[in-house]
Amino acid sequence: MRTKAMKTPAAWVSAIPLGVLTLLLYIVIRCFGGDAINGGSQMALLSATSVCVMLAIGIYRCRWAVLEEAIIENIRASASAIVILLLIGAIAGTWMVSGVVPTMIYYGLQVLHPSFFLAASCVICAVVSLMTGSSWTTIATIGVALMGIGQAMGFPDGWVAGAIISGAYFGDKISLLSDTTVLASSTVGVPVFTHIRYMLYTTIPSFVVALGVFTAAGLTLDHAGATSAVLYAESLAATFRITPWLLLVPLATGVLIARKLPAIVTLFSAVVFACVAMVAVQPQMVARVAGVESLDFLTGFKGVLMSCFGPTAIPTGTPQLDELVATRGMAGMLNTVWLIICAMCFGGVMTGSGMLRALTAVFLRFVRRTFSAVASTVGAGIFFNLCTADQYISIILTGRLFRELYAERGLEERLLSRSVEDSATVCSVLVPWNSCGMTQATVLGVSTFVYMPYCIFNLASPLMSLLVAAVGWKIHKLKIKN
Template sequence: MKNQQKIEIPFLMALIPFIVMISIMAITIIKFGGSPHIPLLIGAVIAALIGWRYGYKWDIIEEGAYKGIRMALPAIVIILLVGLIIGAWIGGGIVATMIYYGLKIITPSLFLVTICIICAIVTLAIGSSWSTMGTIGVAGMGIGVSMGIPAAMVAGAVISGAYFGDKMSPLSDTTNLAAGITETPLFTHIKHMVYTTIPGLLIALVVYFILGRQFASTAVDIGNINSILSALESNFVISPWLLLVPLAVIVLVAKKVPALPALTIGVLLGWLCYVFIQGGSVADAVNTLHDGFVISSGNEMVDNLFNRGGIESMMYTVSLTIVAMIFGGIMEQVGMLQAIVNQILKVAKSAGSLIAATIVSAFFTNATASEQYISILLPGRMYAKAYRDKKLHSKNLSRALEDGGTVTSPLIPWNTCGVFIVATLGVSTFAYAPYAILNYTVPIISIFMAFIGLKVEFLTEQELKALEEKEARQSAKTDDGDASTSVLT
């Protein structure tokens, strides 16, 4: 039952599922504070009905939903592994050690630069910008304001650092989503983001250095920092030797070890640190891998930061990925995504303009769907074929999704990220946005590089041949599965 139907759906009809989904999502998220799962399912139903109305058989539409889920399976496996490694590294004291030494480097004369770097380090360690902003960010706001630094400046520095770490951390769910949905090896994706993200961070640090000079002589109350350091010392064995664990993972990656075995070794090392260095029981260490780490330190910020991890913590992201891929899979199967992309490609004909269109589309999805995960998932499926047709390496697409989706989400007041930041840091979006330097310089740098052709990578003949062979194998498996289904029915 391989799809042999070539039914063209008009552009305006192809937009209807998007319009319905986005409208319901806006109401669900902004008015009711709900999740995007149900609006996506409703959008999938609308897409299926339109496809059926235009002549697509139900088994073809259903296969599109399953195909979408199958494409997300590598990302889902990595996301589950990330939950394991977060739990193991928190329990093993590795994250606590990173944060402890990061907080030690605070100096009043370079506060904006320092808080940005600390937030970047912490988010690199735990993979969650929200957790960093809700803990270290909150502490930084109190310290910065006590120094007389405007709250908007401090918030901007916190956000820039947190989102740098969120983009570059192999533990980040958005990083894994972008890599998985485009079928790009995780560390290949991260390495390719260096070219746009590092310049964005450097620009931000230069601006924060200049802004911070006027506050160099101001005294600071470091009570909050000392409180956190004391809580860490009381609840964890802090040792620079524990930094060998993340270093080992970095070395494995540098040796081109694939993400799954590299991260698995990271989980194992973290688990051993939990049992043999932190003195946790084997039972607690095992339970932490599933349920996450649990701590009651007496310090609310430390508890909020460390009560997390485990497979269970990733179920929201996994379920959202599955639902989004059902929607995207049906839209792709019945030709709706292609109808929309065809209109965009009438303008975006070159490789550079295609990458720029992807970045703009991810930002537009952030603004309309109000959810950063959707800004990665939907454009990722929309443009996959266009990149393949132009023989562009998938890492161009994965980077563009993050440059346009992940980092721009805090700049939109009604996006879930914007709403979270306002509630957590107590600064309005329009106030902190000018100081969230990295979040708007990265997409600008990315678009500029795309148009001048800098670090726009094409598939080599060998890579193209390997990709064609892989697609042939996948097609053969689909045909075998369809034949088996026909026999059974």
């Protein structure tokens, strides 16, 4: 029995699932606020997915097997990110109970001046991310420590998280070790060194703008400063054993990253390092987590594992500090994992049904000159982050979509790869249901909507890309071969 060929979806029909998703997420966030990730957002994504499936099967005769395969492929592509996310949860627990993060906070409070804390945090995360090539790892380690220092100094959570994310994504974007940098350049077919050098024309000005804003904010914001910093430092020293030897854990982790080991291997090793340090330096904390007074092999093993996978609450005598050092472990990441899976289902059916392709065709209609080409690329990168909920898929789709078009218009491939990075890479963390936005909100404990206005570098990058394209700085046209 023959089946009818699948029709090409109309753009206005393809926009219906995305409109449904946007409306449902708006209602969910109004109802649940910061708790939207606990189930409401997931239901919104699945509801929008069902709308897409009904339209695809009912109107365009798309077979369910095609949609199912697209969903499976999307979830398969996100599997490593899910494992990394769980390991980040384990790092959050073990690095806290072992005293690694408290030690970093303690010494940070002694060194960082409150007036320049935001700018210093941005620079520190930029350097670490540049050396490691991973914004996720940077935020999950040094970023968590800086978040604690900023809270101890009395800075608003949004400003601190914004400075951390801005620096981490700047370093990630221009790092030779970054997977997104390599992915963007390879997708378009540009040598990675050429890609990085060309990005500097938009990336450096955006970072300078971010540093200027964070410096001004640090000098003008009303923060608790020295008083609360001293109080928190004393409470940390009274609760944990503070020693410079604990800094060997992040140092050893940095060495593994520099050796270009896979992220999963590096993060798991970081958990093991912290577990060893936990038993050696903070046995009283292990006993407290295990719920016993004295340790033996079994209770020690129990305490170590509980710090990896479960929530821990460590009383310090200071309510705000108690909240800071409390961790949720791997279990605390499960809502985010659930959200990622639901987001991958939505992105999968949008791709498999051809609706995503129909929507992207809209961007191509506006491409006439250099500025419109860059503007359409930037718009597509942001759009794909919204509807596929995945940074890597956004980079690949945007690069592939515009590659032939740039060649036809005589535009350099490096301009395309840079425009993809200026949008798909850095804006992913600004989307609450994107895997990057969900992860960083979970890791830092700050809602995406709270930190979004303060991610100055991430907001400035696409605008800088448009500005540079408008003035034509370092943009050359190639001769089109007949």
